Every structure is written in structure tokens, then in C-alpha cells.
Amino acid sequence: MKIKTLIKPFTFSAFAIAILVSCTDLEIEETDSIISEDTGDFTFTPLADPASSLSDLYNKVGGDFQGQDNIYALNEVTTDELLVPTRGTDWGDNGVWRQLHTHTWNAAHIFILNSWNTLNQNVFRATEIIESNPSTAVVAEAKFLRAYNMFFVMDFFGSVPFREVTEGPDVDPRVLSRMEAYDFVMQDLTEALADLPTTGPDLTKTVKATKQAAQFLLAKLYLNASVYNGSGTFDPTDMDAVIAAVDAITASGFAVESDKNYFEIFEPTEDTETIFFLRSEVAARIWNSLHYNQNAPDNTGGGWNGFSTLAEFYDKFEGDPNSNYAGDGQEERRGIVWDNTNANDLNLGIGYGFLIGQQYNSDGTMLKNRQGGPLAFTKEIPALVGNTEVQGIRLLKYHPYDPIPDTGDDSPLIESFRRHQIFFRYADAYLMKAEALFRKGQTAEALAMVNDLRSKRDNTPALTSLDETSLLDERARELFIETWRRNDLVRFDQFTSPWSLKEVTGDPNKNLFPIPEIALLSNPNLTQNPGY
Known part of the structure; x- marks a missing residue:
């Protein structure tokens, strides 16, 4: 399976190339704003239909996170959880997959560039929506989506470029430090909370931003604060904030699933764990791993064997x-x-x-x-x-034989029975709370929580003790290929540790990806991360 077979035909169109260059510098697209033809003059015209633009942004974010490359690859293939070995000539792809596994990437790596462009573009599109005088509900959802995308820019790259909608393409975007970006994301989520809807487990609501989704992302922020502020120390106040955010989610009715088996959680049907999902295709989560001769009734061509x-x-x-x-x-x-x-x-x-x-x-x-x-x-x-x-x-984890949900012929819930990728899950939140208790020295309480979750998974015996290794391993067992492994390894200071077939270890600079070369050339306010 070659990467080129997985990229849609329009990727290399003139229009797409124009967007690629402009997004690196976060320039404003003429389709979204009016750019004066006079030299140096720029006028932002609010979007005509911010609610429609918000729907488009949901779809774009879902598409950006559904692939096997770019954002997903940076989160998973860079870890001990996934690798893409070359089999014959299949999956060679000029070494891009091997570079991720061995931590030998550089600032020209295509997945790093694509992730930078995509995430920053989403941040700007959300800003356009927010600044177009929409309803308070639309503002709240747009702030959540801006926070979601900026979180990953901050997590991947440290610094974050930011362009105001009132700034034209002649203005180099200012650059937020990692802590400034942290505060920005925190403010967006805090402000959004007041106007986001409350929900419990409900397929009609968890497909959009809610208070519970915002609380989940807040918990991620607080749990990783020691990474983002560079202290390396888990502040008890931050851990208390993690616990409070998870408790708020629990109070809304979410719980570790006990009535279904583990893999049924990932079917597009109701469960007690899904806090936030998008209508993202899960085909890449299925077929990129399966062999060519493994197939299903609607996919007789088999898998991609990667x-x-x-x-x-x-x-x-x-x-x-x-x-x-x-x-x-x-x-x-x-x-x-x-x-x-x-x-x-x-x-x-x-x-x-x-x-x-x-x-x-x-x-x-x-x-x-x-x-x-x-x-x-x-x-x-x-x-x-x-x-x-x-x-x-x-x-x-997602399965080609998942049942099609009986939602009626005109149901808007799930346009395709495989367009249901979970991004925030309660078991993750539950383990975040357990980790926060552990970081506060409340090991017995944390162990009890971990064993309570394990008791919901068949044939999973209780642990007799809990330390950093067993806690990280428990997150691995529960959350594999759910896009959080790199984040966990960095927080536990294990991302640069050795594992099989990994040639480079111990370089703390690898905890951040490099700023793409083209971004540095287009915005002099950016500074390359150390070690690149």
C-alpha cells in the first residue's frame, strides 16, 4: 500500500497547493474574507452564515483526524503502539513511516507539515466564525473547536502562530509561546462552558461540542500542565482540577460501560462512554492493518496490510x-x-x-x-x-462487521454506519482521575479506580499494586489506537525511551516536532524548536 493511493485526487490541484502555502503562514483565503486589491489595505468581511461555516468546520475536523497519516500518525506511529513495516515494496513510501518509528524525522517530513497546516487552518477558520457575530451557541462551539485544534498544535510543536481576522496577508502572524497557547486554550474552553449544552450519553448530542466534551479537554490540559509549563512537576492544584472536571462528566451520567463487551463500545450505537465523536470514516482504522485477503461483504477487496x-x-x-x-x-x-x-x-x-x-x-x-x-x-x-x-x-478496534444501527431511513444521526469515530471516551477520563489521585499521593484510591475499570472488562484480574509503569500500561491496554499514546508517553517521560526497532533514544528534543521548514521561511516570528 503506497501513500499516494490513499490521497484524494484533488490533493495536488492548483487550488490545494495554494491553500497549502497560505495555511503555512495562516494567510486568509479569499473565499472566506475580502482582500482589497489596494496595496497594504485589508478588510475582513464577516461570514455570511456562521452556523453553516461551523458545520463545515466540524466536517473538516472530522476528516482531518480520520486518516492514517498526518495527525494520527504523529500521535500513534511515533510510539511503541504502532509501526508500519515495509513488506517487500509495500509501505516503503520513501521511509516516512520508518522515520516516525525511529524518531529520525526532520522539519521536511510531509506528515509534520500537513499536520501543522491543517491544525492551524482550523484554528483560523474557527476564529473567523467567532468574529462574524454569530449566536452565543455558535460562538461556544467554535471556541471548543478552536481549543481542540490549538491543543494539538501546542502539544505537537510547542509554539503556536495566531492571526487575527483583521490582519491581512502582509502581517506575519504573532507566535504564542507554549504557555500562552495553554492559557488561550484554557480561556476558550472556560468561556465556552457557559453556553455549551449539557448532555449525558446520547448519540444525537455527543457528535457536537458539549459541556462534557469541554470538561474532558480541560482535564487533558490540567493533567499535562507540567509538560506544557516545563516544570516536570505535577501541581496538586492542577490534579484537583482534573478530578473536578472528571467528576462533572460523571455527574452527567457517563460511566465505564458494563452492559456491553469492550469492542461493542466502538460500534455506532448508544453506550455510556462516548463523550465526543465525529462523523469520521473509520475505514483507515480497519483496513490499514488487515491483510489483503481479509475482507467483509462490503469490502471484498480486502485490507491494506500495513x-x-x-x-x-x-x-x-x-x-x-x-x-x-x-x-x-x-x-x-x-x-x-x-x-x-x-x-x-x-x-x-x-x-x-x-x-x-x-x-x-x-x-x-x-x-x-x-x-x-x-x-x-x-x-x-x-x-x-x-x-x-x-x-x-x-x-x-473498529470492526468491518459492526451492525448498522436501526435509526430510521431519515435519521440524521449516522450518515454511514462507519462514520463514527470516538475522540473523547469516559474510560480515558476515568483513568485521568485515577492518575491525578496517584500524582497527589493517593495511590490506594487510584488503584481502586483502576481495578474498578478492570472489573468491567472480562477476564481482567485486579492489580495488586500501582506505580507509574503499571498506570501507563493500563492506559495502553484500555486506549490503544485512540490517538493518545504519544501524549501519555511524553507525560510519563517515556517517549524517548528505547523500544524494538527504534534506532534513536534519549533525546528530549524529540518530545516536540520541528516547525516545518516552509513555515519558518514564511513567518520570521517563528523560531525552530531545539535540536532541529
Whole structure:
């Protein structure tokens, strides 16, 4: 699978290239504002329909976070959770995936550039909406979306360029320091809270910004404050704020799911955990990992045979270290591989979670690889290049056989049954509170919370103690491939630690990505991050 096959045809159009250059400097698009033809003169004209622009921004943000590259890759493929080994010539792509895994990226890396452009463009579009005199409800949602996107700019790059809508393209955007960006995001969320709607678990409401979604992002801010302010010390006041934000979410009716199995949470149906989701396609979360010969009724072409996990990450889970078949003692979150001993079971075919060993078809027959040999995924990946098409454990959280929800022919809830990607989940908030208690020295209370969550996941025994390693591992087991692994590793000071096939370790400068080269050239107010 080549990257070029995953990019839509219009990516390299003249229009897209123009946007790419302008967004790097956060210039204002003529489609959104009026730019005077007189030299140096600029007039911002408010958007004609801010509510419609807000809907467009929701769709754009959903699209920006749904892919397997760019933002997702920076959050996941840079960690011990995911890697994309080259198999033959497949997934070589000039080394862009390998550079992420080995932390050998530079300021010209395409995913870093694309993420910078996309996130900053979303911040500016939200600002345009806010400054166009919309209703208080639209302002609140736009401030949430601005905070959401600026959070990731701050998290990835540290400094954040910001352009006022009243500034023309001749003005270089000012640059917020990391702490200034932190305060900006905090202010947006705090101001938005008053006018955002309150919700409990509800598919009709959690697809938009709510008080509970804002409280979730506030909890993330406070929990990571020691990273953003550079102190490296978890302030008890910040930890109290994390606890208060999570308690507010809990009071709204969200809870760790106890009536469904773990993987049912990711179906586009009601559950008690989904705080915020977008109508983002989850196809990349499914097919980028599955083999070419694994398919579903609406996708007979099979998977893309790319994304895998490390053996050491798989080993964080309970169960047989070399098998994930039914009855091998694995905890629920590690998933299951259905084999032909379950011939009378209707759940045959593609398994759930971590797929290792022989894979089977829906009729119970053994699947084969393209050479006619057994389609049996190996635990170990010997190298980042030169692999066979069956090496590496595959991950599957969203499933191609998820049921289509019965919402009626004219239901606006889910336009496509796979356009339901969860971004904020209550189990994450719950573990954030447990971590905050742990950081305050209340280890017994934190352990009780962690074990309460584990008790909701079948065949997941209680922990007898809790330290930083076991707490980080618990977040890995619960939240794998949900876009938070890099953030967690940085906070636990483990992002630069060694793991399999990682060539460069111990460089703290890698905790930030470089400012893209083209951004530095277009905005002299920007300064490159140390080490690049």
C-alpha cells in the first residue's frame, strides 16, 4: 500500500497547493474574507452564515483526524503502539513511516507539515466564525473547536502562530509561546462552558461540542500542565482540577460501560462512554492493518496490510503470549481470533483486537496469503524493512462487521454506519482521575479506580499494586489506537525511551516536532524548536 493511493485526487490541484502555502503562514483565503486589491489595505468581511461555516468546520475536523497519516500518525506511529513495516515494496513510501518509528524525522517530513497546516487552518477558520457575530451557541462551539485544534498544535510543536481576522496577508502572524497557547486554550474552553449544552450519553448530542466534551479537554490540559509549563512537576492544584472536571462528566451520567463487551463500545450505537465523536470514516482504522485477503461483504477487496504492533506492546496484556484464540486466557481488551473449532459460532471470520496466528474466513476455513501459504500473523517483526506479508500482529478496534444501527431511513444521526469515530471516551477520563489521585499521593484510591475499570472488562484480574509503569500500561491496554499514546508517553517521560526497532533514544528534543521548514521561511516570528 503506497501513500499516494490513499490521497484524494484533488490533493495536488492548483487550488490545494495554494491553500497549502497560505495555511503555512495562516494567510486568509479569499473565499472566506475580502482582500482589497489596494496595496497594504485589508478588510475582513464577516461570514455570511456562521452556523453553516461551523458545520463545515466540524466536517473538516472530522476528516482531518480520520486518516492514517498526518495527525494520527504523529500521535500513534511515533510510539511503541504502532509501526508500519515495509513488506517487500509495500509501505516503503520513501521511509516516512520508518522515520516516525525511529524518531529520525526532520522539519521536511510531509506528515509534520500537513499536520501543522491543517491544525492551524482550523484554528483560523474557527476564529473567523467567532468574529462574524454569530449566536452565543455558535460562538461556544467554535471556541471548543478552536481549543481542540490549538491543543494539538501546542502539544505537537510547542509554539503556536495566531492571526487575527483583521490582519491581512502582509502581517506575519504573532507566535504564542507554549504557555500562552495553554492559557488561550484554557480561556476558550472556560468561556465556552457557559453556553455549551449539557448532555449525558446520547448519540444525537455527543457528535457536537458539549459541556462534557469541554470538561474532558480541560482535564487533558490540567493533567499535562507540567509538560506544557516545563516544570516536570505535577501541581496538586492542577490534579484537583482534573478530578473536578472528571467528576462533572460523571455527574452527567457517563460511566465505564458494563452492559456491553469492550469492542461493542466502538460500534455506532448508544453506550455510556462516548463523550465526543465525529462523523469520521473509520475505514483507515480497519483496513490499514488487515491483510489483503481479509475482507467483509462490503469490502471484498480486502485490507491494506500495513499497520502492526510490537510484540512487547502485545505482551502488556494478560493471556497466552503466543496466541489469541478463544480459551487462551486473554483479557477481553486483547480481543480474540476465531478459529475453526468454533464452527457453530456465528462470529467466525475476522477477529477483534490483536490478531495473531492463523486467520480464518467466515466459513471457518483457514485463510491463505497471496503466495498460497497460511495467513498466520507472526508475533515478532525482525526489521523495519524486508518483511514478509504475514509478519506482525494486527490491531482492530473498529470492526468491518459492526451492525448498522436501526435509526430510521431519515435519521440524521449516522450518515454511514462507519462514520463514527470516538475522540473523547469516559474510560480515558476515568483513568485521568485515577492518575491525578496517584500524582497527589493517593495511590490506594487510584488503584481502586483502576481495578474498578478492570472489573468491567472480562477476564481482567485486579492489580495488586500501582506505580507509574503499571498506570501507563493500563492506559495502553484500555486506549490503544485512540490517538493518545504519544501524549501519555511524553507525560510519563517515556517517549524517548528505547523500544524494538527504534534506532534513536534519549533525546528530549524529540518530545516536540520541528516547525516545518516552509513555515519558518514564511513567518520570521517563528523560531525552530531545539535540536532541529
